[in-house]
Amino acid sequence: MKVLCISDRVEPLLHGPGLNTYAAGVEAVISCGDLPFSYLEYIITFLGVPVYYVLGNHDPSHSKEYPEGCTPLDGRVVDIGGVTVAGLSGSRVYSHGPNQYAERQMRLKAWELSGRIWRRRLLGRPAPRVFVTHAPPFGLGDREDRAHVGFESFVGLIDRHRPPLWLHGHIHLYGPNDRRVAGRGGTRVVNVYGHRILDL
Numbered sequence: 001m002k003v004l005c006i007s008d009r010v011e012p013l014l015h016g017p018g019l020n021t022y023a024a025g026v027e028a029v030i031s032c033g034d035l036p037f038s039y040l041e042y043i044i045t046f047l048g049v050p051v052y053y054v055l056g057n058h059d060p061s062h063s064k065e066y067p068e069g070c071t072p073l074d075g076r077v078v079d080i081g082g083v084t085v086a087g088l089s090g091s092r093v094y095s096h097g098p099n100q101y102a103e104r105q106m107r108l109k110a111w112e113l114s115g116r117i118w119r120r121r122l123l124g125r126p127a128p129r130v131f132v133t134h135a136p137p138f139g140l141g142d143r144e145d146r147a148h149v150g151f152e153s154f155v156g157l158i159d160r161h162r163p164p165l166w167l168h169g170h171i172h173l174y175g176p177n178d179r180r181v182a183g184r185g186g187t188r189v190v191n192v193y194g195h196r197i198l199d200l
Helices: 037-047 103-122 152-161
Strands: 002-007 028-031 051-053 077-080 083-088 130-133 165-168 181-184 187-191 194-199
Touching: 002 037, 028 037, 037 051, 077 103, 083 103, 103 152, 130 152, 152 181
Parallel strands: 002 028, 028 051, 083 130, 130 165, 165 187
Antiparallel strands: 002 194, 077 083, 181 187
């Protein structure tokens, strides 16, 4: 399945008349957060495919606002065109804004998500092949400053569930030497800052 992954930056290429041509053949869109909800609504309207998203640290909380017509992934396990996907919103706490979590808070969310995955497996349903987050796992494409260090609990999710693919944003890439792809075991960790088109 061909998927358009977006995060952190509004791309002129995707927010204009060339969207349908550039993204021809895309069957779904996954947002890793920190994008205007109007941008997600534009994409779902003009591309005409489902949009799934997690929230970033610059997004409002779900209690105040949400993008119309789009499907949240936070804390959920969802089947997207035959591919099982799980998601968690947010970044490390650094300013006490919305969608920011201390490690202990995210660890609880991660274990709750693992519980959902294990219950599904008891019912014979597949484990997630893709995890979608805003922040990266610790040590896998993150940075050392307080706002951009990754979550250790995400590394635990990788070790427990061994997904082939982990998608995140949050870490802005400024040049060709910035690392977009990392890995742990058989899991490929991809920073989709801006956008990437991937085959799942």
